[in-house]
Amino acid sequence: MTRIDLNADMGESFGPWTMGDDAALLEVVTSANIACGFHAGDWDTMAATMARAVDRGVGIGAHPGFPDLQGFGRRQMKMDPASVGRLVQYQLGAAQAMARAAGGHVRHLKLHGALSNMASADGELARAAYAAALEVDPDLVLMVLAATPMEDAAKALGASYAAEIFADRGYAEDGTLIPRGQPGAMITDSEVAAARISDMVRDGAILTAGGRRIETRIDTVCLHGDEPSAVAAARVLRARLEADGVVIAPL
Numbered sequence: 001m002t003r004i005d006l007n008a009d010m011g012e013s014f015g016p017w018t019m020g021d022d023a024a025l026l027e028v029v030t031s032a033n034i035a036c037g038f039h040a041g042d043w044d045t046m047a048a049t050m051a052r053a054v055d056r057g058v059g060i061g062a063h064p065g066f067p068d069l070q071g072f073g074r075r076q077m078k079m080d081p082a083s084v085g086r087l088v089q090y091q092l093g094a095a096q097a098m099a100r101a102a103g104g105h106v107r108h109l110k111l112h113g114a115l116s117n118m119a120s121a122d123g124e125l126a127r128a129a130y131a132a133a134l135e136v137d138p139d140l141v142l143m144v145l146a147a148t149p150m151e152d153a154a155k156a157l158g159a160s161y162a163a164e165i166f167a168d169r170g171y172a173e174d175g176t177l178i179p180r181g182q183p184g185a186m187i188t189d190s191e192v193a194a195a196r197i198s199d200m201v202r203d204g205a206i207l208t209a210g211g212r213r214i215e216t217r218i219d220t221v222c223l224h225g226d227e228p229s230a231v232a233a234a235r236v237l238r239a240r241l242e243a244d245g246v247v248i249a250p251l
Contacts, residue, residue: 003247004201005162005220006238007031007143008230009063009112011049012040012072021231026052028234030250031059031220033110033143036091039065039073043098050102059250060099061143062133064091065112073113074180081125084115085132092136108162108251109133110143116150120176123149130157141251147175147206147216162219162251165200167193167237169224171208175216184209190233194240197221201246220251 010026011034012019019040026032032053035041041049053060064087065073079087092109099106111119111129119126130142130153139160144150146163154161169177170184178185187193200207201221206214221241223234238248 001247002201002245003249004218004241005030005059005251006223006234006248007033007061007110007164007220008223008234009033009035009110011035011045011063013045014040014042014069022049023052024231025223025234026056026058028231028238029058029223030248031061031108031143033061033063033108033112033222034095035063035065035112036095038067038087038091039069039071039112046095046098047102050099050104054099054102054104057250059107060095060104061108061110062092062095062106063110063112064088064095065115068114073115076114076118081128084125085128088129089132089136092133096137106137106140108141108143110164111150116145117177117179119153120145120148120150123153126150126153127156130154130159134159143220145176146218147214151217163217164220164222165197165206165216165218166222166224167197168233171206173208173210173212175206175208175214178209188229190229190236193233194237197237198240198244201241202244 006029008029010022066077142154142161
């Protein structure tokens with residue numbers, strides 16, 4: 001029986017500015033990747049999102065990114081790998097404190113935005129970020145982009161990890177995500193996205209924009225919480241997978 005986790009990035013509101021409908025999304029997903037205040041989010045948003053996740057029984061994940069509020073963490077920054085490790089530790093520590101105060105705990109870690117994109121192509125960077133996180137909590141589940149150096153880094157470290165694919169993003173021929181702004185980067189039709197993920201989960205493979213099939217382990221599927229159609233798309237995807245006989249369950 002196939003089991004799949006559904007995850008979404010959330011907790012990305014800031015002060016009076018609202019990003020996404022986290023409360024509704026938490027009714028659908030089984031894992032929440034919660035921003036730690038560097039690319040988005042703040043202490044009040046973290047507290048509220050984590051409290052809702054605990055109430056819903058949704059797994060809490062730290063979602064660290066570059067210190068880039070204006071660019072939403074989507075702009076690349078050149079940093080020494082050791083400094084990236086400390087950047088991850090700093091944000092993970094904040095997430096752990098807020099989760100504990102909400103009556104929960106941080107179960108997994110997923111890198112955000114440009115940091116994730118860079119780590120998906122640079123195994124040294126991925127290993128530095130993950131090793132630093134594991135120094136804080138050796139039992140963390142690392143959420144990695146499937147079939148990339150991120151997965152290789154997690155394996156090399158002997159860590160527990162979840163191989164992730166994206167429902168609403170197109171894949172380049174090397175198995176990485178097509179950069180935002182390029183044709184095919186975003187899949188906005190929820191029915192198309194659901195059918196595509198159904199095929200990937202059934203085949204155990206990433207299907208690229210050019211039709212290439214990359215065999216991979218698949219543990220979790222991501223939907224972006226900042227997209228306007230995120231909640232509707234999450235419901236469509238969950239319904240499609242359940243109709244296929246897939247069990248939707250936390251990591």
